[in-house]
Amino acid sequence: MSVIPHLINGELVTENGRAVDVFNPSTGQAIHKLPLASQETIQKAIDAAKAAFPAWRNTPPGKRAQVMFRFKQLLEQNEARIAQLISEEHGKTLEDAAGELKRGIENVEFACAAPEILKGEYSRNVGPNIDAWSDFQPLGVVAGITPFNFPAMVPLWMYPLAIVCGNCFILKPSERDPSSTLLIAQLLLEAGLPKGVLSVVHGDKTAVDALIEAPEVKALSFVGSTPIAEYIYAEGTKRGKRVQALGGAKNHAVLMPDADLDNAVSALMGAAYGSCGERCMAISVAVCVGDQVADALVAKLVPQIKALKIGAGTSCGLDMGPLVTGQARDKVSGYVEDGVAAGATLVVDGRGLSVAGHEEGFFLGGCLFDNVTPEMRIYKEEIFGPVLCVVRVNSLEEAMQLINDHEYGNGTCIFTRDGEAARLFCDEIEVGMVGVNVPLPVPVAYHSFGGWKRSLFGDLHAYGPDGVRFYTRRKAITQRWPQRASHEASQFAFPSL
Numbered sequence: 001m002s003v004i005p006h007l008i009n010g011e012l013v014t015e016n017g018r019a020v021d022v023f024n025p026s027t028g029q030a031i032h033k034l035p036l037a038s039q040e041t042i043q044k045a046i047d048a049a050k051a052a053f054p055a056w057r058n059t060p061p062g063k064r065a066q067v068m069f070r071f072k073q074l075l076e077q078n079e080a081r082i083a084q085l086i087s088e089e090h091g092k093t094l095e096d097a098a099g100e101l102k103r104g105i106e107n108v109e110f111a112c113a114a115p116e117i118l119k120g121e122y123s124r125n126v127g128p129n130i131d132a133w134s135d136f137q138p139l140g141v142v143a144g145i146t147p148f149n150f151p152a153m154v155p156l157w158m159y160p161l162a163i164v165c166g167n168c169f170i171l172k173p174s175e176r177d178p179s180s181t182l183l184i185a186q187l188l189l190e191a192g193l194p195k196g197v198l199s200v201v202h203g204d205k206t207a208v209d210a211l212i213e214a215p216e217v218k219a220l221s222f223v224g225s226t227p228i229a230e231y232i233y234a235e236g237t238k239r240g241k242r243v244q245a246l247g248g249a250k251n252h253a254v255l256m257p258d259a260d261l262d263n264a265v266s267a268l269m270g271a272a273y274g275s276c277g278e279r280c281m282a283i284s285v286a287v288c289v290g291d292q293v294a295d296a297l298v299a300k301l302v303p304q305i306k307a308l309k310i311g312a313g314t315s316c317g318l319d320m321g322p323l324v325t326g327q328a329r330d331k332v333s334g335y336v337e338d339g340v341a342a343g344a345t346l347v348v349d350g351r352g353l354s355v356a357g358h359e360e361g362f363f364l365g366g367c368l369f370d371n372v373t374p375e376m377r378i379y380k381e382e383i384f385g386p387v388l389c390v391v392r393v394n395s396l397e398e399a400m401q402l403i404n405d406h407e408y409g410n411g412t413c414i415f416t417r418d419g420e421a422a423r424l425f426c427d428e429i430e431v432g433m434v435g436v437n438v439p440l441p442v443p444v445a446y447h448s449f450g451g452w453k454r455s456l457f458g459d460l461h462a463y464g465p466d467g468v469r470f471y472t473r474r475k476a477i478t479q480r481w482p483q484r485a486s487h488e489a490s491q492f493a494f495p496s497l
Contacts, residue, residue, distance in 0.1 A: 003033045004178055006041060006202060007185055009048035010195030015041055020175055020204075025091035025322040026312035028360030032089075034175055037203040042170075042210040045199035049141040049168035050216050052196030057138050057166040061114040064164045068112045070191035071160070075105050078187060082180050086151055087313035089177035091321040091362065092275045094314060097152070104156030106445035107463050111160040117468050118165065127495075130480045136472040138166030139218040139242065143211045145232070147224045148174035148324055149278045151181045157449070157463045158221045159188075159198060162471040168197045170217070172207050176324055212236050219470065221462065222246065223280070225382075226408075226454050233457035244458040244470055246450060248382040249410030252285040253439060254399045254425065255293050259415035263437070265300045267415070271439035272388040273308060273366045276323050277332075280455075281411045281433070281440050285372070285379065285389045287399045294392045298347060298370050301388070305348045305366040311355050322355075322362040323385060329362045332385030336367055339378040339389075345370040350386060374402060382408070396421055404430045410451030413439050432456065 004022065005012040017038055021030035056064075075082070079101055086097035110117075122133040144158040151173060159169040173181040178200075185200045201207060211217050212235045219242040222232045226247030236243040253271070255264055271283035288294035313321030323329045333351050340346050350365025364386060372379050372389040379389055393399045403412055413435030414425045422436045432451035435441030443449050443464065450461030460466040482488070 001030065001033055003035065004182060004202065006035070006037060006045075007182060007198075007200040008041070008045045009199065010189055013041070013044075022089055022176065022178065023325065024088055025324055025362045026088075026314065026358050028326065028362060032179070034178060034202050036175070037172075037201040037207045037210075039206065039210045042201055042203070042207055042214070045170045045201050046141060046214050046216050048196035048199060049170055052194055053138075053140055053168045056163075056168060056194060056197050059166070061118050061164070061166075064166070065112050065114040067188070067192045068108055068114070068160060068164055071188050071193075072105060072108045072112065074187040074191055075101065075108065075184065078183070082152060082183060084314065085180040085183060086177065087321065089179055090148065090151060090324055091313045092278075093318045093321050094316065096275050097313075100150055100153045103442070104153040107156045108160045110445040110464065111164040114164040117465075118472070126478070127480075129482065130478060132476065132478045135475045135477060136165070136468070137475055138472060140167060141170065141216050142167045142219040142221070142471060143170040143172065143217050144221040145172045145208055145211070145224070146174060146181070148176040149275065149280070151177045152184060154223050155181055155184070157223075157467070161463060161467045162221075163193070163197055165468060165471040167471055169199075170211065171198070171200045172203055172211065173200065175202055175204060178202055208232070209235075212239065212241075215239070218242065220245070221470070223462070229457050230454075242470065244450075244460055244462060245456070246280070246462060247455050247457065248408055249280045249282075249451065249455055250285065250380070250382055250406055250408045251281060251283050251411045251413075252287050252399075252403045252406075253283045253412070254287045254289065254396070254403075254414040254416075255297060256289050256396065256414065256416035256418065256421060257293055258417045259293070260417065260437075261293075261296055261300065264415040265297065265304065267437075267439040268301070268388065269304050273305070273320055273386045276320050276364070277386040278324060278328075278384055279440075281442055282384075283413070283439050284383060284387065285391055287391045287393055287402060289393055289396055289399055291392060294370070294390055298368070298390060301368055302348055305350075305368055308366050310353065310363060310365060312358050312361065320366070320386065322358075323364055324362070326362050328385070329364050332364055332383055332387060335378055335381070335383045335385070335387060339369050339372070339376060342376045342378070344372045344376060344378060344389070374405075380406075396425070400425065400429055404428075407454045408451065409453035410455035411435070411441055413437070413441060432461070
């Protein structure tokens, strides 16, 4: 069984000590050993980043961008290889893995615009012979902690932008599927990134706490569950760090009576069951305005859910692969049992699915609940699996109140032909990312990604313009060159124009 190393100061590093297995979820078999970084290993990565920072921050933005251009090309050339690694360790289909990588590459493309996005602001003659400008300078050593469900895309939300802004970055990826993340980081070094500017360290809470506690680490980015996001935000900010911590979600799709139901069903199938529902933007609740809409939706969903093509992610032509671990599958099955016990109608039961030739894999079929109510656990909590809940309401206002009352506010959407209804929904809904007839309203790279309420801790969203501001700090400079022949008296009042 091969060992997956750390990447520190441009070198692959292994260590003796604690380690965990990395599984292929399609077979249920362990395929790699992953060492868990000690505090000493984390410190080595921090020291390497700190040593590399002075030269990198003084590298012109245009030269940093050139590294990103080469990186983008290498990512595209290695797409099939990266997608294979993602599928082998995560379980998602090859097509889904390739799509994830493409969305990550969009963020590299945005980072290629470094000379433009890092331009300061200049004002001449703000006072007599006085000029003023703002400069955006890097923070220093920054770190990112990323989840298992997007081992390529989410790291690419973070370090390309952080690095092109002049920082040095330490990445702690998920220990469940680290191989693609490590390969992508190696491609960035191949593109010409100096040693020490990016390190990858594998680990668990010990590594996370070491990054939080290290005074050299000036900022932390995190994507994962809400309890951990809240912990990282509280502990990081307590130590004076800048933190953006993206947490959980419970994303609702509202279906109006005038919705194009066939297109809405197609959209919901992909949004609810794509990647086995292991997405923070997955639609897990369909809110139907009126029983007629709900009855028609359920009738159209049932045959499509039962027809889902499910198998080993590395096979072609599939709709779904397995869940990432046996524990994840069992947890989702537990939610299904809880929903039945609470009185929801289990219309489609995906439990007990067995895939020929992969009987030990972590498979679960698509599940559909009807008559779900807000007090049920399957409604309130993030399931993170292929489970869609149908909730019935009588009006758009009732649907919106339902969404606004939920503790999460990550993503939502409305299916309608009514522009007035769509405008009201967009204006009044208390959610950070909103779609109109778009089920997964993930912003493109030159906007920013982030939810509201307990889906985000911190003031700045991920990537895009907010990402630039998160990974830089503004310095305001005011400059005056008095005329040599003049002499001015001292001023004791507060200066003004």
